[in-house]
Amino acid sequence: MTQQFDPISLEIYWSRLISVSDESAAALLRTAFSTVVRESNDFTTVLMDADCNCLSENTAGIPSFVGMLPSAVRSFLEHIPREEWRPGDCIITNDPEIGSGHLPDITMAAPIFYKGKLVGFSGSIAHLPDIGGAGWAGDCRELFEEGLRLMPVKFIDGGRENAFVTQLIRHNVRAPDQVIGDIYAQVSAQRVCAAGVQQFLDDTGMDDLVALSAELRGRAESAMRKAIADLPDGSWTASVTADGFDADETQIQCCLTINGSDIEIDFGGTSPQINRGINSVLKYTTAYANYPIKCALDPESPRNEGSFQSITVKAPHGSILNPVFPAPVAARQLTGHLLTGAIYGCLAQIVPDLVVAESGSAPTLRAVFGGKTRDGQSFNQVLFASGGLGASSRMDGYACTAFPSNTGAGSIEVLESVSPLLVRHKELAQDSGGVGTHRGGLGQDIILDVLSDAPINISLLSDRHKYPPEGLMGGGAGSKSVVALADGTRLHPKSRSVLSPGAQLHFHYPGGGGFGPPGERDPAAIKRDIAYGYVSQAAAKRDYGATE
Structure with a gap:
């Protein structure tokens, strides 16, 4: 039988889970070594259920990251089967296609167990001060120049450091103490999140997050669908021209289509990928297409996985918004951040007061x-x-x-x-x-x-x-x-x-x-x-x- 939640209890539970994510973020912020995290807020923390659906994110997190962590953890499970995850594990990657779109960001996840059962995952993404190679640069010609690439691997295995991975990172970056310090700050964040969830389950008497997750995601999806349904059906187009790299100027073409409570954002006609690091992988493109829609149409309700179920994002394979591996992507924000201008150029034609x-x-x-x-x-x-x-x-x-x-x-x-x-x-x-x-x-x-x-x-x-x-x-x-x-x-x-x-x-x-x-x-x-x-x-x- 499906568990029912009254509106007041649901609001309290949702706020409590956001607080858990915020406490996790505070732990990361206060233990980080680099100014990138401590001073400039370039990180986020996310709580997910056992099926890797986002339940809550920290209040001040980077907006693109919340759209990336759930799919990243699903990819982790393809590399490391669910039965091999143990209490105390922390899995990391910085692969652009799996993580957040470029090598300087470490994506991390840890399992959350309660009474011996896997009930969720804590996740975080943080920008490192260095990742070796060319570092954070936009002029490389392929991904392999841009730095050290880590496929999903256990950085912490059952509560113990994977010494091989630590040494691999230390010997390939310019600021090893800061880099390892920031990664351990993420480890701290995962542990704080897990403790918060376990305390939450103790206090509420729930055995897991399944029913609550479904309810919260359903509420978020309903709020977004209602906002979209209030708009007229139809298609609108807009474009943004960017500097590109030298003579290779780039252009983003956007067609936004509304059909009932669904939105499709199609970037067909956008410039082909170039051999410089301003390409944006599809995951990053999707995240920065979803976010401005959320800001414009449903700015009040908290975000979670349900917020984006009504939005479909398409980009041509081989374009600057969906490049072919091993395209360079270190400066992907120089393209991804421009999507808001194209999307709002479409929405301005029907709801100018919202953009x-x-x-x-x-x-x-x-x-x-x-x-x-x-x-x-x-x-x-x-x-x-x-x-x-x-x-x-x-x-x-x-x-x-x-x-x-x-x-x-x-x-x-x-x-x-x-x-x-x-x-x-x-x-x-x-x-x-x-x-x-x-x-x-x-x-x-x-x-x-x-x-x-x-x-x-x-x-x-x-x-x-x-x-x-x-x-x-x-x-x-x-x-x-x-x-x-x-x-x-x-x-x-x-x-x-x-x-x-x-x-x-x-x-x-x-x-x-x-x-x-x-x-x-x-x-x-x-x-x-x-x-x-x-x-x-x-x-x-x-x-x-x-x-x-």
């Missing part, structure tokens, strides 16, 4: 620095910062806000303490937001000095140098990306370079696109923008006709 214009943080602009400090220690650090959020029909975009990713900026003081880098200047970029009834969020300018006594390496992963974030419904485009030396020399936006001691870099993170005709902007908002320095007097006169 935002393109963001200056989509895709993210990342700079990876590596080399030696003045005392001879190796370092490998990422500068995390964001451009402006696109505007909506209701309000201006937020300044310097990540979307569709939600990585944090991290502490500049921490970055400076662990690397020979000095952030000399960091401020909002005037006039960077797209004009409109509602203005795009401002980007930012950062000036950074290299203080090392020897040259250091930099790997840039960026876009929007040619094509800025576009506005919606008559709104203007945001600014374009800039990465340049003090003399004006621009670095290659997706390649590795060497910086001399004393070099100075200027980063401009773009503003978001505007929303609506600029002629309809509130004059009081224009005056406020001028007073606060968000918009210059000259730009206000040019774009809005402001006279004072």
Whole structure:
């Protein structure tokens, strides 16, 4: 007989499971070694049932990761049969097709046993500070150049470390203590999650999560289906053009079809894969197609596996959104983050009030620095910062806000303490937001000095140098990306370079696109923008006709 849950109890149970995921995330965050996790939030934790269905995720997790962990654990079970999983096990991989789309991310799962029965899995994904090879770089020509690749293997076997795997990782990365430390932080997260679930089952008197999982996933699916059913049936198309790599510009073509309570997102016509690392594996493509739909149509209910049952994502095999192995994929976010713009370009034609214009943080602009400090220690650090959020029909975009990713900026003081880098200047970029009834969020300018006594390496992963974030419904485009030396020399936006001691870099993170005709902007908002320095007097006169 199917177990019934009253609405109040169900809400309490759901909130409790989200709390378990949050506690797991707190353990990972507080025990991590690298600034990528501790300062920039590049991780997530997920609780799954015994059939690998997602039940809950941590509140502030990376949105794409929750869509990847369940299928990753199902792949784990293909490599390591269910009967070989034991209490204390932790299985890991960083294979792009199984995990989260590129090698720097470690995907981990552990079984949760209760009264001798397998009742669920705890999972996590975290971005490592280094993975060997070329590291986090966009200019490799095949996957094998991009770093160490681990197929699913037990990192912890029955509570004991797999020494061979640990040594394999240590001897193939540039920052072994940080890398192994972060992996063990994930181990801690799995154990905290398991303990939370066991306590939950004790407190509720349940023997497993089967009935609760079905109910929670059913509620999530119903909420999304209702939101989709409220939209008109039909098909709409939109496209986004990206810088690509050198002469190989790329384009994302999107056809969004609504049929009752189902949505199909078809990326047919998208550019073929290229021999540089901006390809996005289908799993990553699917995750970043699902997420903007959830944000626009059903933003209030918690996410789980049921949230995405009504969404189908298609991408041509051999395209930049579904490449053929061993395509390079290290900088897959430079393509995957652009999907929101294409999808919202379709939805804007029917529900413009539910979407935002393109963001200056989509895709993210990342700079990876590596080399030696003045005392001879190796370092490998990422500068995390964001451009402006696109505007909506209701309000201006937020300044310097990540979307569709939600990585944090991290502490500049921490970055400076662990690397020979000095952030000399960091401020909002005037006039960077797209004009409109509602203005795009401002980007930012950062000036950074290299203080090392020897040259250091930099790997840039960026876009929007040619094509800025576009506005919606008559709104203007945001600014374009800039990465340049003090003399004006621009670095290659997706390649590795060497910086001399004393070099100075200027980063401009773009503003978001505007929303609506600029002629309809509130004059009081224009005056406020001028007073606060968000918009210059000259730009206000040019774009809005402001006279004072």
